[in-house]
Amino acid sequence: MRRSLRTASEPSGQARHGADMRITRRDFFSSSIVGGPVALAGVAAVEVGQRHRPIPLPEPMRLWDLATPALVVDVDQLDSNLRTMHQFYADRRASLRPHAKTHKCPVIARQQLDLGAIGIAVTKISEAEVMVEGGVGPLLITSPIATRGKLARLLALARQAPSLQIVTDRLQNVRDLNDGARAVGIRLQVIIDLNTGDDRTGIALGESAVTLADAVARAESLELVGVQAYAGRLQHVVGWEARRHQYSETMGRVMETVASMRQAGLNLPVVTGGGTGTYDINSEVDGMTDTQVGSYVFMDDNYREVGGRSGQVFDDFEPSLFVLATAISQPVEGRITVDAGYKAFATDKEPPRLRDIRGVTYQFGGDEHGILELTDPSEPITVGDKVRLTIPHCDPTVNLYDHLHAVRGEDVLEVWPIAGRGRSQ
16 A cells, blocks of 8 residues: 655655645656656557557656556566466467457467467457457457358458457358358358357257358368367366366367267367366366466456365466555545445456455445445555555456556556457447
8 A cells, every 4th residue: 555645855665644735746747647748658659559559658657656546467477477377388288379358458468479379369359350450369259240240340350360260159150151251252260169058159069069060161161170168157166176077077078079070070170268267177188279268367356266276265376457546535434435436346246355455345335436444454544545456357347447557566667558448349
């Protein structure tokens, strides 16, 4: 936590309470990404189509000078998470195909590719468009499309990025994809999306899936690349052994279908699936070619609570993402209000927690506000102070912000545009 509104004459380590509202002219013009020189740099970058690259700061900035609420990523912890996952897969048969739905940020996607990922997964056509604009690829779109408008966008994108892949789970969709690809003169790479039990997307395992794969293989303008078997519900099974048992059982059934496809003469170089919760289980499944890990980059509260191989906390990767918030009011004793509420966090999981201070609990206080219950705080919190809050669910929280503030220690290094923010079409 940081005390507020230090004047320019005070040493950087000295704390100051929020009652003193004096600020210097420099403080005013360098107060945040959304004001002064940094904002101008950011706007200029977007205007010239550079929203897929880091935005440099015109002058040094401290974490505690950011306008709040702000989404902040610890670059050292992020890099550690990236390298830990890369090193785990370095000597295994399966590869990494990280899922960008977590970060929606081409800057991070390029870091994953630079470490050896074979490609990047995205959920929607709009996310794929953002990544192609940023020079990121090859890409796999992991959710089916079902309308003419989306098909037109897919075909246009595939002409720009010939390695683009798309999943399918219906015979009519195969016909539509083939007709469209033939009309624009391309050969589209297609992966069969299998229903592993989530009952969300995918064709049923067994004969129906074999028939669908055969239809793709016979289509003149399509290329059958493989199958996708994502078991989302199993990523958060509590307890590593229970998760391993259920996942291995499910993937055993998937591999029976894959074997039937191959016995029918179908070539399937790709069998993709898995996620952060099963990253060290998916790697044991014979025949899996790659893993679609996502949340490991940020590691939110919800994932940590499912437990890992070594214990009740899933700590193979450490949290690298947090929201910086400011205490803005204290209408009653024992509680203090911060400026981060429903609009600052995804609300489908438990509320966030204070990262650095014990004896304080957070509860939502409305769209713009959060309430801190000061039960027995390990540090005092007063109006004007800034606190770091953990992330209950990283993917939808990231989608609430335009930028990631990349920090090392207490220094803001640069700003990374979340170019895929709001791209849910």
